[in-house]
Amino acid sequence: MKYIILIGDGMADHPLELLGGRTVLQKANTPNMDQMTKNGLAGLAINVPEGYPPGSDVANMSVMGYDPALYYSGRAPLEAASMGIPLGAKDVAFRCNLITIKDGLIADHSAGHITSEEAKELIEAVDAELGSEELKFYPGISYRHLLVASNGLGANADCTPPHDVIDGYMDDHMPKGDGSDVLGKLIEDSIPILEAHPINEKRISEGKNPGNSLWLWGQGYAPSFRTFEELYGLTGSVISAVDLVMGLGIYAGLDVIEVPGATGYLDTNYVGKAEFAMASLKDKDFVVVHVEAPDEAGHMGDLEAKLQAVEDFDENVVGTVLRAARESDEDYTIVVLPDHPTPIALRTHTSEPVPFVMYSTLEDEVDDVETFDEDAMKKGSLGIVRGCDLVQLMMERAKQA
Numbered sequence: 001m002k003y004i005i006l007i008g009d010g011m012a013d014h015p016l017e018l019l020g021g022r023t024v025l026q027k028a029n030t031p032n033m034d035q036m037t038k039n040g041l042a043g044l045a046i047n048v049p050e051g052y053p054p055g056s057d058v059a060n061m062s063v064m065g066y067d068p069a070l071y072y073s074g075r076a077p078l079e080a081a082s083m084g085i086p087l088g089a090k091d092v093a094f095r096c097n098l099i100t101i102k103d104g105l106i107a108d109h110s111a112g113h114i115t116s117e118e119a120k121e122l123i124e125a126v127d128a129e130l131g132s133e134e135l136k137f138y139p140g141i142s143y144r145h146l147l148v149a150s151n152g153l154g155a156n157a158d159c160t161p162p163h164d165v166i167d168g169y170m171d172d173h174m175p176k177g178d179g180s181d182v183l184g185k186l187i188e189d190s191i192p193i194l195e196a197h198p199i200n201e202k203r204i205s206e207g208k209n210p211g212n213s214l215w216l217w218g219q220g221y222a223p224s225f226r227t228f229e230e231l232y233g234l235t236g237s238v239i240s241a242v243d244l245v246m247g248l249g250i251y252a253g254l255d256v257i258e259v260p261g262a263t264g265y266l267d268t269n270y271v272g273k274a275e276f277a278m279a280s281l282k283d284k285d286f287v288v289v290h291v292e293a294p295d296e297a298g299h300m301g302d303l304e305a306k307l308q309a310v311e312d313f314d315e316n317v318v319g320t321v322l323r324a325a326r327e328s329d330e331d332y333t334i335v336v337l338p339d340h341p342t343p344i345a346l347r348t349h350t351s352e353p354v355p356f357v358m359y360s361t362l363e364d365e366v367d368d369v370e371t372f373d374e375d376a377m378k379k380g381s382l383g384i385v386r387g388c389d390l391v392q393l394m395m396e397r398a399k400q401a
């Protein structure tokens with residue numbers, strides 16, 4: 001038996017008046033997720049346990065079989081692992097967004113989804129001016145970068161994810177508490193450096209949002225993980241375009257597979273991710289595929305883009321995997337789910353349970369559920385489960401077959 005988890009980041013949503021009270025999943029054309037639901041088992045997964053922020057770090061950690069209560073120490077240390085940045089015992093890693101500020105407002109958490117190449121120059125310019133022995137900036141992917149602070153600086157500061165406060169005033173959401181004076185000054189001092197940079201002058205001349213400020217959040221110390229193979233006895237791989245999920249894979253001892261054209265955005269290489277996933281199972285037991293696109297559309301509040309991202313995920317990721325699995329001589333157990341909701345109306349994450357389907361190519365157990373969406377899955381026989389138990393549940397179902 002081979003095991004596959006397909007994650008449409010942020011896919012779940014809320015009923016929308018614009019859709020006549022339906023959710024994005026109910027409106028979108030998702031024949032492959034519906035097919036799996038008709039021929040599989042359904043339920044709801046709690047990927048964000050009580051008391052945790054509804055971030056993709058907590059949610060994807062759960063889905064990959066790790067209980068946040070045992071393993072979560074913040075988002076940025078996971079991203080540091082993917083970026084190849086070693087963390088000492090007293091080093092605190094911060095996520096460092098390039099954001100767009102306009103008239104003191106946080107206008108765009110992603111600086112217009114700035115390219116990694118442009119961002120690298122901006123982050124290097126900031127590091128040249130503001131970096132030091134104790135504070136080092138590292139360029140990452142698009143608007144997602146890192147700051148490493150030594151001697152525990154800011155470890156317990158109260159920092160706000162910028163995508164939670166889009167169109168809010170910067171001054172209302174600056175870091176507070178431990179070390180926040182240093183963190184706030186870094187943000188403030190970054191602005192003149194970035195505003196004067198030719199990259200941003202060019203972006204503005206092209207009508208694109210500039211990356212004219214840093215924003216620091218998601219900090220933590222390096223976690224310690226048991227490997228996926230130690231926990232579940234399975235070898236495996238992870239496929240994602242974002243450092244967070246690749247970093248989770250590295251800590252879990254999974255192989256990180258880089259897929260050409262995987263962008264972490266609406267234009268990612270959906271089919272490529274699915275094809276690389278199926279190929280990885282020739283000599284591995286498990287693969288998790290993470291697609292960021294629906295989440296980015298949710299943060300943009302762009303309904304058309306989110307519908308398209310969900311349909312692209314269904315057709316090109318789920319459909320490609322489902323066809324290959326059905327044509328193979330091997331048996332597969334496949335789970336498809338969002339990590340968390342990113343409702344269009346809110347433009348950020350919520351923590352309610354998400355719909356999931358558990359499909360086996362044996363098609364030996366079927367629920368009376370016809371469509372993959374937030375309401376239908378409430379009738380699934382698997383009920384409400386902890387996301388971090390899903391891998392175990394997949395294996396138990398396979399043994400019963």
Ligand SMILES: O=C(O)[C@@H](CO)OP(=O)(O)O
Pocket residue numbers: 009055056057144163242292295296299
């Ligand atoms: O990478 C990020 O900064 C966030 C917001 O876009 O992504 P996610 O919601 O997947 O954590």
